[in-house]
Structures are given as structure tokens and as C-alpha cells.
Amino acid sequence: MYLAIKELKHSKLRFLLIGAITVLIAWLVFILCGLGNGLTTLSAATLKNMDADYVAFEEGSRASMSRSVISETLVDDLKQQSGVEDASPVGATSLTVINESSSDNEKVDVSIIGVIPGSFLEPEIVEGKPLQKDQPLEVIANDSLKKKGYEVGDTLKIEGSLEKMKIVGFVTNETYNHLPAIFTTLDKWRSIQFAAPGSNKGVEKPVNAIVMQGENINAEKLNKEFDNIEVVTKAKAIQGVPGYKEENGTIMMMLTFLLVISAFVLGVFFYVLTLQKSNQFGVLKAIGASNRFLAKIIVSQVFLLSLTSVIIGILLTYVTALILPDEMPFALDVKLVILYSILLILISTLGSLASVRRIVKIDPLLAIGRVE
Amino acid sequence: MPVLEFKNVSKIYKQGENEVQALNDVSLTVEQGEFIAVIGPSGSGKSTFLSIAGALLNPTQGEVILNGKNLHEIKPKDLAKVRLHEIGFILQTSNLVPYLNVLDQLLVVKRMAGKVTKEDKQYAIQLLQELGLGEKLKKFPEQLSGGERQRTAIARAFMNNPSIILADEPTASLDSKRAFEVVQLIAKETKLRNKAAIMVTHDERMLEYCDKVYRMEDGRLSLDETSTHKK
Incomplete structure (x- = not known):
């Protein structure tokens, strides 16, 4: 030296x-x-942040939420399986919103994530209050929207639709598909995503995917047991996000x-x-x-x-x-x-x-x- | 016991089909306190002789015994240690490390062996003072004259207290005055510290300081009676 x-x-x-x-x-x-x-x-980020181990998609969707539609009714069946500690459905849609409470009508692209309020998929809020089951209008949004002038109490109008939403809280570091995420209830998400008749492909209570907790889940066994789903690890699901x-x-x-x-x-x-x-x-x-x-x-x-x-x-x-x-x-x-x-x-x-x-x-x- | 002994040493270089006999049945002993010179024209085998004496080259035949140890029996990877501890090299010009000052040139030898102690530093300074470099301790090689560089090299050769000093044309590229000075210093330090020294040179002016003079011709070494007896 x-x-x-x-x-x-x-x-x-x-x-x-x-x-x-x-x-x-x-x-x-x-x-x-x-x-x-x-x-x-x-x-x-939203997928990465999820406290989950495995994700179930529709068979043939190659681990992509945008290609997958399955029924929420599967959640109960999956919960019965050995190794599955908890399971919760999720849906995601990208769309454009306008802030009605603000004077400038600047449009913002967002990802709408539908989750069950209070489930492990709902992220913790950093401001305001969390989602409520009986308040379908209320949403929580990623705090990056604050920089665009969004505040708690603002009403959002979804472009090309009559649906409206009200921001009641903010979460942090939640983005999906390169867009800030807005979390809403599954029902609300369904009414946005499957507004057109027949778009749900006849699936009862459709969701994009079911996220599961449990390190000991046997994905192969689940794939055999259930006809039309494919179960992959969370890492694989992240790889399936378009463009990732x-x-x-x-x-x-x-x-x-x-x-x-x-x-x-x-x-x-x-x-x-x-x-x-x-x-x-x-x-x-x-x-x-x-x-x-x-x-x-x-x-x-x-x-x-x-x-x-x-x-x-x-x-x-x-x-x-x-x-x-x-x-x-x-x-x-x-x-x-x-x-x-x-x-x-x-x-x-x-x-x-x-x-x-x-x-x-x-x-x-x-x-x-x-x-x- | 002689410090260095050559017993019927030969060295043959193979160059394609041809064989070149660089050393031919060379025998020689060097005793403690002896300063000998080996002279001869270029190509006579002087460099080969010095390389073998310096544990840098293996002879084709014969034995070299340094301080009672047969160099032939030492593993190749341990030869560097033998050179470090038993042999002091004084090479031709430009053999100093360009980025070290005069004092560090000496201490690097100690660094190769392990740690540098306070005593080592004092010894180095004492050596340099004896060689008239007391004022130049912090100078870099590029700031020294040719003679000063060569004197630094002499000091470095003595730094590790070796048994034998090997000097390869130490006066090359020096003018007469500096050349005499350098050889005189080698002789002085050799006697003072009771070491053995071999100087290979083609410069016959320098022989007056040597105890014995050998002449090398076509790989054969012989005692040069006239030069030796002139003393």
C-alpha cells in the first residue's frame, strides 16, 4: 500500500x-x-408493496392483470387450500380523471386499483382516512397527485363516464403501470371497468387477480386443482406488469x-x-x-x-x-x-x-x- | 568458509539448432572481505556469470554454493528470498524506483522483507551519510546526478546486510572521476563491513581497487596475473 x-x-x-x-x-x-x-x-410499486407471496391469474393470461379476468367467488375456495393463509381479490384499470374541485381542468392519467377495504391489499394512509365498505364514492390516492394540486376532499370525474370519486386520504409510493394509483372499493372499480354490457365475459363478480399470503403455498397443486387459474409467485407477477x-x-x-x-x-x-x-x-x-x-x-x-x-x-x-x-x-x-x-x-x-x-x-x- | 563458490559451472543457451556456450567450466571462490573484478569484452559471458552468481539463472552444469547453501537445492520461488537477504545488487544506471526518494530507495528493501523499524531508518541514513548523500535524503532520482544515483544504488545494496555484493558494470555511463569515486566507495564499504564483492566490468581503469582480477574470454574464466600483481 x-x-x-x-x-x-x-x-x-x-x-x-x-x-x-x-x-x-x-x-x-x-x-x-x-x-x-x-x-x-x-x-x-403497488404490486411490489403488497404483503403477498403468490398471485392467481386467469389461465392463459401469462401473469398479467390486464389480460386476466377471474371470479371473486374463487377467494373462498382458495382460502380453504393448504398453505393459503389469506387471499384477497384485486382489480386494476388505467384511465383519465379530471379534478372538478380545481379551476384548471387539467387531466391526469391514473391507475384505479380496486381492493376490499380493510384487507391486506389496502395500503396504509399517510393523510386523511382509509376506505370504507359502505362509502363507494370515497377513494384514497397516491400522494404524487398532491403536486398536481389534488387535496383531500376533492371530487374527481372520470373522463368518458358519469362516475365520480372523492379523495378522502393519501397513500405514498403507490404507482402502477407508470401511473399514480387511486384505491377504491372493488364494487366501484367493477362499475368503472365493466360499464359496457358483456365486458365481464359472463364472469360472476369479476376481478383481475387474487393475491394470496402463505409461504408454503404449492402453486402446482393449486393449478391442478382449479381449472381456469394459474398461480405464480409475486416476483413472477411483477415481471408480468406490461413493460416491466x-x-x-x-x-x-x-x-x-x-x-x-x-x-x-x-x-x-x-x-x-x-x-x-x-x-x-x-x-x-x-x-x-x-x-x-x-x-x-x-x-x-x-x-x-x-x-x-x-x-x-x-x-x-x-x-x-x-x-x-x-x-x-x-x-x-x-x-x-x-x-x-x-x-x-x-x-x-x-x-x-x-x-x-x-x-x-x-x-x-x-x-x-x-x-x- | 568461502562466501561464494563456483564448482565447474557451465551454461549453455540453446538458440534453435545452435548451442551457445556462455560459461565453460568456471570455478572460483570468493572469501569474506575480498573485492574481485571480472573483466572481459562484451559477449564473453560476464553477464551470464553474474546472473548465475546472483541466483537469477540456473547453470546447465556444476554447482554454485552461496554461504554454504547449494543454490541448486533451493526452490525457485524461494530464490527471491535468497536475493533479498544474501545478495546486494548494484546494477547499471536507472535502476532506482522513480517515485521514491533516496531514503525510501533503501527502505523499500526492508519493506520487501517485512516491516521498517526505527533502527532500519537510522542505518539507512548512516549508510547514505557514509556515501556522501546525507544532504540528499529527500531527493528523487530525477533530481540526482549519475554519480549520486549510483551511490544510492551502492547504499541500497548494503541495506539488507548481505553476504555478497554483485556489481554489474557500476561505472557505465559515468565519467572517469565519478567512476573512480563509485568503485572506491564499493571497495571501502566492502572492507568496512567485511563483505565479499564481485564487480563485472569492461573498464580496466577500475582494477586498482580490486584484490583479484579475473578475465573472462569465450566463457572461460582465468586469473589475470598481471593485473592482480600490479597491486
Whole structure:
């Protein structure tokens, strides 16, 4: 470490340049990480927040709520099954609402989520009061709507319909299908979703899915027992949200590339530097330095450089987060930031192994009989 | 007991079909307190001789015994330790680490062996003072003259208290005055600390400081009676 730091200090410019590149890469990694996290939250936070283990959809819907219509009557049957601790139906619809209580008639796209009031699917409110069974007009909305001027007591009109709703409370971090979520009772949701005659496909008390609690649920057994449902894990259900897989996949691909690039940039830089210093390493080996001693210099330099770059990258990312517009789906998760920091440092340090290999091969004989 | 002993050492390099005999049946003993020189034209096998003496190269035939230990019997990965503890190298120019100051050049040897103690630091400073570098402890190699760099290298060679000093053309690229100074210092430190030293050189002006002079020609080593007796 001592020699590593001495050299870093002695050749400041050289190492500052490579450090700057790794800072930029780390910065980009964390921004992508924040964007990815923001996007997936926007796309499926409501589903993610659910305290659930398995979800039952209509057979053939491939774990997507928008493709699935099943009957609420199944809830009681499912509750009877072994491993199922609780089950509750849910429905989701995207539509446009207008705030009647506000003077400007700005329309807002929202996801309407129908749940049974008081069930484990109703999120906790942060303001106002929760849903009531006998108050079909009352809804609770995601607090992101507050920024658009919505308040407790506001009346919402659903566009293209005569249905109206009244906000009685706010919940936080509830978005679905990239839209802020509004929770309502199942009956109210049904009257919106299946307003057109025949749209319920003849299903009695239709819902989109039934969410179940119970770690020991045997999905395969349930699939066999019930003819027209498919039971999947919550994780699989999240993957089924339209666009989720695609968004997540794109971001993950970019992140993977960046991690590999950072390893290569540092790896190649130090490899070339090692080649350049072959004679110096040869002399050190001749006077008794072991491979281990020399390898430690390179590895600790790469480690120090990537550590410093990652720290600067994190600071820059948090500064960027302050500047980014509110509409941008940017959400930094401390856990993810730490995970990617460790990954970046680890992979970069792995990149230095090429140099270590080179050092092992350097022959101390280089030092003898060399006239300059 | 001699510090270094060569017993019928030969080295053959294979270059494709051809074989080059770099050392041919070389025998030699070096005693404590002895400063010997090996001279000869380039290509005569001097570098091969020094590389074998310095545990950097294995002989094709024969034995090399350093301090009673047969180098042949030491595992390759432990040879670095032998070089670190038993041998002090003084190489040609530009063999200092560019990012270390003069004092650190010496201490790095201790660092390779483990920790640097206060005593090590004092010893290093004392060595450097003896070699006239007391004022240059914090200078980097690029700020030193050729002679000063070579004197630093001498100090480094003595730092780990080795049994033998091996000098590879220590006067190359120095003017006469500096060259004499450097060889004189090697001789002085060798006698002072009762070490053995071998200097390989093609510079015949430097021989007056040496106890014995060997001549290397086409891989054969012979005692140069005239140079040795001139003393």
C-alpha cells in the first residue's frame, strides 16, 4: 500500500486522468441505477408493496392483470387450500380523471386499483382516512397527485363516464403501470371497468387477480386443482406488469456493459503501465521483491483508484438527483447504490489481474547486462 | 568458509539448432572481505556469470554454493528470498524506483522483507551519510546526478546486510572521476563491513581497487596475473 500511494502521488496527472474516466463511468452507473429503480417503482410499486407471496391469474393470461379476468367467488375456495393463509381479490384499470374541485381542468392519467377495504391489499394512509365498505364514492390516492394540486376532499370525474370519486386520504409510493394509483372499493372499480354490457365475459363478480399470503403455498397443486387459474409467485407477477421486463432488461444490459467497460478501462490502463515498467519491476525482482510484493502495488492502486472514483461518483449522483426535474422517474436506493459500488470496485480490481499475470512473467534477468 | 563458490559451472543457451556456450567450466571462490573484478569484452559471458552468481539463472552444469547453501537445492520461488537477504545488487544506471526518494530507495528493501523499524531508518541514513548523500535524503532520482544515483544504488545494496555484493558494470555511463569515486566507495564499504564483492566490468581503469582480477574470454574464466600483481 505504501509504495502504491507513493507512486499515485508521484504521477498525479497520469492517475488523475484515468481516475476521471472511472468517475464518469461510476457516475453513469449510479444514474442508470437510480433511473432503473425509479422506472420499476413507477411501473409496479403497488404490486411490489403488497404483503403477498403468490398471485392467481386467469389461465392463459401469462401473469398479467390486464389480460386476466377471474371470479371473486374463487377467494373462498382458495382460502380453504393448504398453505393459503389469506387471499384477497384485486382489480386494476388505467384511465383519465379530471379534478372538478380545481379551476384548471387539467387531466391526469391514473391507475384505479380496486381492493376490499380493510384487507391486506389496502395500503396504509399517510393523510386523511382509509376506505370504507359502505362509502363507494370515497377513494384514497397516491400522494404524487398532491403536486398536481389534488387535496383531500376533492371530487374527481372520470373522463368518458358519469362516475365520480372523492379523495378522502393519501397513500405514498403507490404507482402502477407508470401511473399514480387511486384505491377504491372493488364494487366501484367493477362499475368503472365493466360499464359496457358483456365486458365481464359472463364472469360472476369479476376481478383481475387474487393475491394470496402463505409461504408454503404449492402453486402446482393449486393449478391442478382449479381449472381456469394459474398461480405464480409475486416476483413472477411483477415481471408480468406490461413493460416491466423490457424496461428493467434495458437498464440491466446497460449497467452490465458499464461494469465490464470499467473493468477493461482500468485493466488495460494498468496493463500498459505494467508493460512500460517491466524493467523497473525486473530490477525490483532482482534485488529480492517477490511477485506478491509487486502484485500488491498494482492491485492496491486499482483498488484505491476505483474506491475514490466510486465515492466521487456517488457524490456527483446525489448532486445530479437534486437537479433532475421532478417528473423524471429517478429514485436512488441506498441498498442498490452500495451493491453497485461493491460490484464496481470488485470488477475493476479483477481487471488488474491481467497486470498481475504480466508481473509474474517478468524475468528479473532484465536487470542484468542492460546498457542504456 | 568461502562466501561464494563456483564448482565447474557451465551454461549453455540453446538458440534453435545452435548451442551457445556462455560459461565453460568456471570455478572460483570468493572469501569474506575480498573485492574481485571480472573483466572481459562484451559477449564473453560476464553477464551470464553474474546472473548465475546472483541466483537469477540456473547453470546447465556444476554447482554454485552461496554461504554454504547449494543454490541448486533451493526452490525457485524461494530464490527471491535468497536475493533479498544474501545478495546486494548494484546494477547499471536507472535502476532506482522513480517515485521514491533516496531514503525510501533503501527502505523499500526492508519493506520487501517485512516491516521498517526505527533502527532500519537510522542505518539507512548512516549508510547514505557514509556515501556522501546525507544532504540528499529527500531527493528523487530525477533530481540526482549519475554519480549520486549510483551511490544510492551502492547504499541500497548494503541495506539488507548481505553476504555478497554483485556489481554489474557500476561505472557505465559515468565519467572517469565519478567512476573512480563509485568503485572506491564499493571497495571501502566492502572492507568496512567485511563483505565479499564481485564487480563485472569492461573498464580496466577500475582494477586498482580490486584484490583479484579475473578475465573472462569465450566463457572461460582465468586469473589475470598481471593485473592482480600490479597491486
